[in-house]
Amino acid sequence: MTTTTASPVKIELRDIVQRFDANLALDNTSLTINEGEFVSVVGPSGCGKSTLFNILSGILTPTEGHAFIDGQDITGQPGHVGYMLQKDLLLPWKSALENITLGKALHGRVSTQDRQDAADMARRYGLGDFLNHFPHAMSGGMRQRVALMRTLSFARDVMLLDEPFGALDSQTRLEMQEWLLQVWQETGSTILFVTHDVEEAIFLSDRVVVMSPRPGRIQEIINVDIERPRRIRDLTDPRFMAYKARALELIYGNAKAGA
Amino acid sequence: MPTNLSSRWWLDILIPIASIVGLLLVWWLVVVAFHIPSFVLPTPMATFQAIGSDWATIAQGILVTSQSFVLGFVIGSALGFLLAIVMSQSELLYRFLYPVLIITQAIPVVAIGAALVIWLGFGLAPKLFIVGLIVFFPVLVNVLDGLHSVDRDSINLARAMGASRWKIFTLVRLPATFTPLFSALKMSATFSVTGAVLAESTASTTGGLGVYLAIQQSRFNTAGVFAAIVVLASIGLITFLLITSWEIAATPWRRTSVVPRRRRFGKTLAAAASGTGEQASVEAVHSLSRP
Known part of the structure; x- marks a missing residue:
């Protein structure tokens, strides 16, 4: 469970249980993530990925258990982490820049400094010419970049990403994955990344948490021991193949047994 | 680009004018071609002459009718908007009020006209009530739709960012009502002129x-009847145009790619923004997607 890094614990989920009526969505789940770590959660639908996600973001209070960030109990408290979904959720009436600074706007006024910071970040991450565009004038990949910058601008410490690239075509997706790794390396954020794409999870992460459904629980955690920065060619590395085989076996082998 | 701007202008202004001129032309041709007597259908020319010769009375009529029309329209849409917001806050209230509101719409305006005169007298009040009633319902329904159309996940995102209910309302939910609100206003603009006329026929003593x-x-x-019809249609048309201009100013994201000048950041965009947004953005996408 422990990684080779000696960073302090950033996120801790302790004995989380989530029931929806009689339905057990998440069964006694604990997970610790260190500062600056990139951890992915994979698993078939119904394995509690999104439930886990909502609990960490504070919009869902679990039936049992607690969530901690920097050792502080944040169970059921929104506002401590940034999050992003497959849907970009950009407000159509706001420009890219105004969408990036949404977090500030929701907490009062957006200062000139906030706008400047957002613009600097947008330029650094390849959005310069789109600052003043409305979302409908941007491509899907661009919109997801704006959505991630909105998340970064709100809370770059801890970011939860729920299948952020799920709706993109495979080429754009790969571009976005490399871009995300660049952003992550520069910001030192702690990232929890939910996906059902095993390759994506392995390519991006330090650790891959494989979950199983009914009830949702952690089945195994795979340590991805491939050096960074990761490159496209790592996708065909024998170690990568071995991790992928293991993850697929856990997910699909299990599904077959259950059927 | 000047060429693009002028072609846009051409579409927005010249084509609609041409269509109105075309309508008048068809009107005139029908009268002439079928030898329709002027007591059945006067020519456009005769109608405009009737407006000119009786202008003093008609001008007074425009003032009187516009007063009840504009006031009723503003009050009715404001109340519809406010009630939509109140109803969106509570499921219980929504369920409770909805049938009542549908009943108010099911009652024919003509039928309550007489009752309104008894209750409210012959003054401005019954006219405002009727015009207001006509615009109230479309605004209410459309604004409610707009409020409900907001993605649940957008609201969750704002909540996860720790936003207050009020901030979520003003920044995430309220702007979503603009487009449906303007649809309702445009729809009822023309129809409430009818309402004003109807109200006057039952509840008016002034001209x-x-x-x-x-x-x-x-x-x-x-010719006098048609003079009134043309003037009334013009009031509806002008109201429609005013609301459309307001809509264009209030919902820029529906027509352009780039935010209005006062909301722009920095200078680098000036070049891209002054061109047609579409073109500029397409080029920018291409240049960015190939690193």
Whole structure:
């Protein structure tokens, strides 16, 4: 469970249980993530990925258990982490820049400094010419970049990403994955990344948490021991193949047994 | 680009004018070609002459009718908007009020006209009530739709960012009502003119256009009737145009790619923004997607 890094614990989920009526969505789940770590959660639908996600973001209070960030109990408290979904959720009436600074706007006024910071970040991450565009004038990949910058601008410490690239075509997706790794390396954020794409999870992460459904629980955690920065060619590395085989076996082998 | 701007201008201004001129032309041709007598259908020319010759009375009528129309329209849409917001806050209230509101719409305006006169007298009040009632419902329904159309996940995202209910309302939910609100206003703009005329025929003693219309009708002055019709249609049309201009200013994201000048950041965008947004953005996408 422990990684080779000696960073302090950033996120801790302790004995989380989530029931929806009689339905057990998440069964006694604990997970610790260190500062600056990139951890992915994979698993078939119904394995509690999104439930886990909502609990960490504070919009869902679990039936049992607690969530901690920097050792502080944040169970059921929104506002401590940034999050992003497959849907970009950009407000159509706001420009890219105004969408990036949404977090500030929701907490009062957006200062000139906030706008400047957002613009600097947008330029650094390849959005310069789109600052003043409305979302409908941007491509899907661009919109997801704006959505991630909105998340970064709100809370770059801890970011939860729920299948952020799920709706993109495979080429754009790969571009976005490399871009995300660049952003992550520069910001030192702690990232929890939910996906059902095993390759994506392995390519991006330090650790891959494989979950199983009914009830949702952690089945195994795979340590991805491939050096960074990761490159496209790592996708065909024998170690990568071995991790992928293991993850697929856990997910699909299990599904077959259950059927 | 000047060429693009002028072609846009051409579409927005010249084509609609041409269509109105075309309508008048068809009107005139029908009268001439079928030898329609002027007491059945006067020519456009005769109608405009009737407007000119009776202008003093008609101008007074425009003032009187516009007063009840504009006031009723503003009050009705404001109340519809406010009630939509109140109803969106509570499921219980929504369920409770909805049937009542549908009943108010099911009652024919003509039928309550007489009752309104008994209750509210012959003054401005019954006219405001009728015009207001006509615009109230479409605004209410459309604004409610707009409020409900907001993605649940957008609201969750704002909540996860620790936003207050009020901030979520003003920044995430309220702007979503603009487009449906303007649809409702445009729809009812023309229809509430009818409402104003109808209200005047049952509840008016002062010389509005509805009264003028009734007098001309009783005299079998067809040109006078058509004069009133043309003036009333113009009021509807002008209101429609005013609302459309307001809509364009209030919802820029529906027509352009780049935010209005006062909301722009920095200078680098000036070049891209002054061109047609579409073109500029397409080029920018291409240049960015190939690193």
